[in-house]
Amino acid sequence: MQRFFLLLFSMKHSIIVGFGLAGLAFAEQLKRSNLSFSIIDSGRGGSSQIAAGIYNPTVLKRFSLAWNADVFHQYAMPFYSDLESKLKTQIVYPAQIHKIFNKRSEHNEWISASDTKKLAPFLDPKIHSNHDDSINATLGYGNVMSSGRVATNHLINSYKSFLNSDEFIEEEFDFKKLKYSDSSITYKDIQAKHIVFCEGFKMINNPFFKNLPLVGSKGEILIIKAPKLKSKAILKGPIFITPIGGDLYWAGATFERNDKTLRCTPKGREWVLNRIHKMISTEIEVIEHITQIRPTVQDRRPLLGTHPAYKNIHLLNGLGSRGVLAAPLLSEWLLDYIEGKSMLNSEVDISRFESYLRQTD
Ligand SMILES: Cc1cc2nc3c(=O)[nH]c(=O)nc-3n(C[C@H](O)[C@H](O)[C@H](O)COP(=O)(O)OP(=O)(O)OC[C@H]3O[C@@H](n4cnc5c(N)ncnc54)[C@H](O)[C@@H]3O)c2cc1C
Incomplete structure (x- = not known):
């Protein structure tokens, strides 16, 4: 009984795999909700580290609005401005x-x-x-x-130094060390209720999600x-x-x-x-x-949601070429969905590719 309470007490809300814009935005949503997490990132960098970080809601080839960009923009700007106050550094130019x-x-x-x-x-x-x-x-x-x-590389480095030592682990995620049941996730000595994969293009090596059309x-x-x-x-x-x-x-x-x-x-x-x-x-x-x-997707929409066979294994990916504007609101959508507060927009929900996810290889 005592062990059960100890376990419950030390149980994190989420393990986040990958610390680019997606992983950072999801971590920040958890912080805002007072929920605990551990991030695992290889430290090798990804798309977020080399992006220009331009936020531009328009498509300048066609003089049109990018998908949902006005809504993303409205949410993203105060999100980054809050981060600037919290991290005490300039991120937005x-x-x-x-x-x-x-x-x-x-x-x-x-x-x-x-x-x-x-x-x-x-x-x-x-x-x-x-x-x-x-x-x-x-x-x-x-x-x-x-x-x-948005100075994405600077944002990632500043956020990393703001995290506690148990909130960030620099290593390649080892899928062989992952154990999961309907009620918990165990990775090495970390216990969590959920695991959220935010691996960018490296998702193509993820055994749970590799069949999605990234x-x-x-x-x-x-x-x-x-x-x-x-x-x-x-x-x-x-x-x-x-x-x-x-x-x-x-x-x-x-x-x-x-x-x-x-x-x-x-x-x-x-x-x-x-x-x-x-x-x-x-x-x-x-x-x-x-x-x-x-991390671009066949139908040019993000990939968010829960694996159909494992209810605590989730995905936040497919940010394509516009992660700066999209990541903040998408991470809120995913957390609200995991917490049962709202449904996912069907355009981003990975259930649109359910047949891919049920493929065994
Ligand atoms: C050249 C270029 C220019 C761009 N310019 C812009 C721009 O101006 N504006 C804009 O909005 N977007 C831009 N983008 C797109 C933007 O970079 C992406 O939309 C966004 O950064 C994706 O973030 P992410 O967190 O999903 O992936 P990533 O940034 O790739 O992060 C994934 C992280 O997960 C880690 N990881 C993956 N697998 C594992 C594992 N198994 N174990 C441990 N760690 C793991 C990786 O090392 C990485 O740190 C650009 C992209 C490129 C390539």
Whole structure:
């Protein structure tokens, strides 16, 4: 009896596997609800560590709103601002995005889009002329408003140092050490009610969820030094060029569906360099070339929910190329669902792929 109470007392609410934006947002939801957790992360980094961290509710190829982006944006901005207060550090860098026009016909498309109810808060209707010689924008640009950048890598490192020693364990998760029943999860000496997998693209090795259609798309990026480029705005042409402090800019990214290795390629580097030179005319120096794989899904919707055969094994994944805006609210949806407070939106619920989950291999 005494052992039972001891066990109950030391039992965590959740084990979280993976500490990118998804794992961090879920941990923060648990903290807000006074629920305990242990995070297990390999320390090898993932997509969140190399992302530009741009928050942009619009799709600038089509001048449309990204899926649910206005709702995600409304929730995410106070979420990150609360984290800034809690961690006592700057995470959010508001900045306009200058969408450089490619064709004259885009001017009218931009003006019409900015006149729609959903896009009006984000697209400034004015067509701006470019007066900066270092930027190639003869047809001018349009301004995206309420946009900017979250310093994702800094956020992850700051949050990690804010955690207690029993809340973060740096190791590769060993599936052979996982024991589960309907009432509890045991991993080595950790007992929990639930386990939530937030592994990004590495989910493809997870025995419970590997059959879900996580396609993945590799992104190669360059960190460049461009002392004569003085843009404070995020530039959007064929790629994003994002100021990240000093004379440094994040430039990218490629979008590759076939190669799923974490190797940087000469082809990727050339592809990004070509586009940088199309967008700016100043000298640059390449400081770093990095790559990761975005956790993109076949139907372009997140993957949230509970395994149909194991009621305390859960998933928060499929953030695709827009994890910054989506992770905060999705993590709340998942926690509310686990706690029986609400149903999941059917567009994100993994039950839409139930037949994949029931496959034995
Ligand atoms: C080049 C590029 C640019 C991007 N730019 C943007 C952007 O500007 N804005 C935006 O919103 N999104 C952007 N994204 C997308 C964004 O990075 C993702 O949506 C988001 O970071 C995914 O977060 P995640 O936590 O699901 O996965 P990840 O960030 O990949 O985190 C998963 C974590 O789990 C760990 N892990 C996995 N398996 C195990 C295991 N078995 N044991 C222990 N640890 C494990 C990994 O090491 C990693 O730390 C970009 C992505 C790329 C690749």
